[in-house]
Amino acid sequence: MSSTATEPAVTDAASRREPDTVVAHGVTKRYGSTRALNGVDLAVGPGEILGLVGHNGAGKSTLMRMLAGREQPDEGRISWRGGGGRWDARAAAAAGVRMVYQELALCADLTVAENAALSDPRPPRPGWRGTAERRIAEVLDTVFPGHGISVIRRAGELPMAERQMVEIARALCTDHLGLLILDEPTESLGVDATRQLYAHLKSLVSGGVSVLLISHRMQEVLEHSDRIAVMKDGAVVEIVDSAGATESALLTAMGGEVRADSGALARAAEVTGAVSAGAVSAGAVSQGSAETIAELRTGDGPAFRIAAGEIVGLAGLAGQGQEDVLARLWRGGRGVRAPKHRSYVPGDRQTSGILPLWSVAENLTISALAAVSRFGVVDGRAKRELARRWISALRVRGEAGTPITALSGGNQQKVLVARAFASDARLVLLDDPFRGVDVATKNELYALMKAEAAAGRAVVWYSTENGEMAHCERVYVFRSGRIVSELAGETNTEERIIADSFDDATGGAR
C-alpha cells in the first residue's frame, strides 16, 4: 500500500510488478437510449482498496456488475490478472470475485447459515448444514467479534445492521478470495461494526486480496482506501491518491460545489447558511403562508412544506427518504397535512402506471372521471373531448382511441402526466417520472408543470437527476431519511445539491 502511495504514477499499470487484479478497458454500456457507461478505464491492483465515488447515475453500480461478470459490456472488455477470455459470472466465480450487494440479497425465509451455504462456492460435503453453520460463524467471529448473531435464525428476523453483517460475512465464505466488491457496505452498520469491517479489509488486502469499495461516505473512503476513482456521467473522471485527496476535491470532481474546508469552515458556513436559509424560507413563507396546502415532518430534520402554485423538488442520493415523503403525502395519515384532491405520477410506468389493455383516452381520464360523468354515468363525448384537449396540448403521438401500449415510452409518460393534471387535484406528486424520457418530451413536460403550477396547483417532484431541480422553486435535499437542507433561488444549484447529498460526511462532528 505504502509503496503505491509514494509512487507518483500509481495509475500506470506497467510500473507495478504484479499484474492488476482486474482491469476495465474502455467499457461502454447502454440501456435503451441512456448510456450508463461511457468508455470506462479502471484498474484494481493486488492488495489495494480502491474507493469508487460518484453521484446518482454516475454508473457505479453498472461498472460494479461488469467487474463481477454479471453483465457484459457493449464495447470494451474486462481482463482478469492480465489474461484474456470471456469474463462472465462463471469466470468471475472461479476467479474468486465476491460481491456484497447494497440491496441486501439475503433470502428472508432461510437461516443465516443456509444463506451462507447458498452462495458458498465450495463443494458440499456430507453434513453440509453443520459445516455451513461453522463456516459462517467463524467468519462472523473473525470479522465482527461480539456480533451476537445466532446463525440458525432466519435472516428476515434479524435487524438491518445484523443482516448487513451477514451479507458481508457470507461473501467472505470462500477459500480463495480474489476481489471483494462492496456496495455501500456501511450504510446500515453501527460505528463499532464499521470499524471492525475496515480493520478486516486491511488484513485482507495485506494478504493480496483486492477490494473495490463503493460508498457515499466520503470520509470513510478517504480514510480507508489507497486510491479513489471518481465517476461522473458514466465515466471515470479522476483517479486520485487518497493520501493527498480532500473531500472538497472529490466533491468538485463529482460535479459538486467547492466548500472550502470541511471542518471548522463548514460549521461556520452552517451558521451563516442557516441564517440565509432562514431568510429564504421566511421569504417563501411570507409569500404563501396563507396557502401552504401540505406539510409533514421527516425525522428530526426541518419540516416539508408546500404552498399552492409552487414546484418543490426532492433531491439527494436515491433512496434517502424521498419516496417515503411522496408515499406519506399520497396516503395521508398521522403528521401529514395534505389537500383532499391529489394525484400521483409513478416513475415505473410499466408496473404501476399504465393500464395496458386500455386506450389512450381511458388511461388519460381515469382520474378525472368525476368531471366527465353525470349521475355516475361517464359521458363518452366529454371524456373523449377532455382526452383530445390533452393529447393536442402535449402533442401525444397517437389518437384518443389508440391502445396505450402502441405508444412509445415517452408518449406513455406524457399520458400519465396528463392524467395527473387532467384531474382536479390540488397537489400533484411526481415520483421520478422522467427516467428514460427523451429531452424534447422532457422540455414539453417541464413547461406543462410550470403552467399548471402558475394556475395554482402545488407540484412535488422527486428526481434522481439533479439537473432537473433547476426547474423547481425550492428543493429539499434528503439524507438518511431526513431533510438536510432547503435550497431556493441562488442556492438551488446542481453543485449545492451534490454537496449537500454527502452532508453526513462533512457534518460528522455535528
Add this chain to the structure above:
Amino acid sequence: MTTTAAAPRRSASRPRLADRLTTGAAHGSPALLSLVALIVIFSIAVANQPGILSVPGLTLMLMSAVPLVFAAQAQMLIMSVGDIDLGIGFLVGLVTVIAATQLGANPVLGIGMLVGIVAVYALLGLLVQRRGVPSIIVTLGMSFVWLGLGLQLLPTPGGAAPEWLAQLGSWRPNWIPAPLVFIALATLVGWYLARRSRIGMRMRALGSSAATLDKSGRSLTGTRVAAYALAAGLAVIAGLLLAAQTRSGDINSASNFTLMTIAAVILGGGTFSGGRALPVGATLGAVTLGLITVLLSLVNLSSSLQSAAQGLIVLAVLAGRVITERFTR
C-alpha cells in the same frame, strides 16, 4: 481465512442445543394453533367415545388421514417454491386407479405409468419456470387430464389393488396404531426433503427470493423441476396408500384432497408466497382436517356438514394466527 483452523475450534457463535430448541420452536410457532385445534378436536372425540384411546381405536380414527398427510407434504414442497398444485386430488385418484387396474395384472406397465407421472410433473416444473406460466393454470389444466385418464382406465370405481399393497394396508401391529407409523414416516420424509437436504434449501430460497438464488449461481429451473418431481413422488405414495386402504381404484376418491392439502399447509404455518416449509405443521394441519370427519360422525352431526366444519376450522385457526402474531409483535 475460514478453513485455516485445523483443530475443530469451538466457535463462540455456534448455537447450543437450548438455542436450537428455542429457535426451532419460534420458527414453528405458526403451527401452534393447528396443534391446539387438533388437541381440542381429539379431546372432544375422546369425551364422546372413550374407546378411541386404544390401539384399534386410534388406528380407526387416524387411518383416513394417512394418504392426506403424504399429499400435504407434496403440496408443501410445491408451495415452498411459491407455487400451488391444483391437480393433486385427481392425481392421487389416478394413482389409485393405476394401482387397482395395472399394478396387479401388469406390474411393469403400472410402474412405468407411475414413473411417467413423476416425469410429467418434472416437465410441468420446467414449463412454469421457463415459460412463466402460473402454476395454478398448469396444474388446474393437468387435473382435468388426470381425471380423463382415470375415467378412461376405470370408468366406475372398482378393480383390485395387488395383494402386497392390500397387505400393507391391513398391517396392524399390536403395540402401536399403524397410521401413526405412516404419519411419522411422511413427516420425516417431508422434513428431510424440505428442511434438511440441500435441494430443499434451494427450493425454499427459490420461493423466498428467486433473484438471490440466481445470484448465487444456482439453477432456478433445476430447483423447480426437482421440487415438482419430488412432490409427484410423494403424491404417488399417497395414492398407493389410499388404494391399500380401499383395496380398489376410484378417480374421484381423493378429489377433495386438492383444497384440503392447501388448507393443511396453510394451517401448519405455510404461506402462499413461498419460502416456508414446515413439515410438522403440514402434518398437524392434515391430521386436524382428517379428524374433523371422524368427530362429526361421533357427535352425530350429518356428514354433509363436513366441508362446512372444515372450512370454519381453517378460518378460525387462521384468524387466531393473525391475532396472536399481532400480539407477539
